[in-house]
Amino acid sequence: MNMDQLKRQAAARALEEVRDGMQLGLGTGSTAKHFVELLGERVAAGLKVIGVPTSEATRLDATRCGVPLTTLDEIDHLDITVDGADEIDPALNLIKGGGGALLREKIVAAASDRMIVIADDSKWVPTLGKFPLPVEVIPFGLGATRRAIEKAFAECGVSGQMAVRKGKDGHVFVTDGGHWIVDAQLGRIEDPASLAKALSAIPGVVEHGLFIGLASSAVLAGGEGIRVIERRKPKGD
Ligand SMILES: O=C[C@H](O)[C@H](O)[C@H](O)COP(=O)(O)O
Numbered sequence: 001m002n003m004d005q006l007k008r009q010a011a012a013r014a015l016e017e018v019r020d021g022m023q024l025g026l027g028t029g030s031t032a033k034h035f036v037e038l039l040g041e042r043v044a045a046g047l048k049v050i051g052v053p054t055s056e057a058t059r060l061d062a063t064r065c066g067v068p069l070t071t072l073d074e075i076d077h078l079d080i081t082v083d084g085a086d087e088i089d090p091a092l093n094l095i096k097g098g099g100g101a102l103l104r105e106k107i108v109a110a111a112s113d114r115m116i117v118i119a120d121d122s123k124w125v126p127t128l129g130k131f132p133l134p135v136e137v138i139p140f141g142l143g144a145t146r147r148a149i150e151k152a153f154a155e156c157g158v159s160g161q162m163a164v165r166k167g168k169d170g171h172v173f174v175t176d177g178g179h180w181i182v183d184a185q186l187g188r189i190e191d192p193a194s195l196a197k198a199l200s201a202i203p204g205v206v207e208h209g210l211f212i213g214l215a216s217s218a219v220l221a222g223g224e225g226i227r228v229i230e231r232r233k234p235k236g237d
Pocket residue numbers: 027028029030031032083084085086095096097098099100101102105
């Protein structure tokens with residue numbers, strides 16, 4: 001089975017959790033796209049759900065697949081968000097934002113009763129950090145923000161090269177919120193919760209890709225089948 005088939009399998013397993021009448025957060029990326037497509041098939045067959053997309057790309061996919069959409073201004077909570085991840089550790093802490101959608105993804109995940117992370121099992125890591133950590137920043141005063149980020153890294157015992165993300169066209173990548181992303185090659189993040197807190201305290205940082213205590217479960221598809229890992233602590237701890 002190739003990687004794409006594994007992603008689709010994980011998405012199909014998460015879809016089993018969806019019930020009629022649910023309000024769903026719709027993630028972003030190649031794995032979440034499978035979920036949106038499979039959900040669209042169920043909607044066409046009569047399932048009644050409504051979704052909040054975590055990016056403009058997902059909004060387009062969901063619309064194409066016939067999934068009805070709403071916003072977090074119109075509804076006050078979501079039952080389940082299903083989203084991919086770039087790395088997942090055994091505590092179900094995540095690095096997200098490889099596709100640049102981390103800000104909306106985090107807002108939507110935080111508004112959800114449950115977040116189910118779907119992935120092929122290459123995303124499962126003992127320690128976060130090999131995948132470059134995306135930090136969404138305001139372009140104004142970026143030099144000062146970068147220095148503050150470096151200081152936060154040092155205080156949390158990590159270091160590494162930082163680079164402003166570029167798009168495929170070679171220009172600076174601009175998020176759906178109009179911000180930039182700095183990717184930091186940290187290698188190992190021993191204490192992701194402390195780093196998350198330190199980054200969140202920096203004025204020029206809009207959001208970062210560390211998702212701490214947000215995922216309720218992870219569905220990992222691999223060569224030997226599907227593994228579902230449940231988070232032991234309640235959401236938010
Ligand atoms: O910004 C993008 C998201 O956080 C994605 O969920 C993440 O990058 C995983 O994407 P994929 O399923 O394509 O590996």
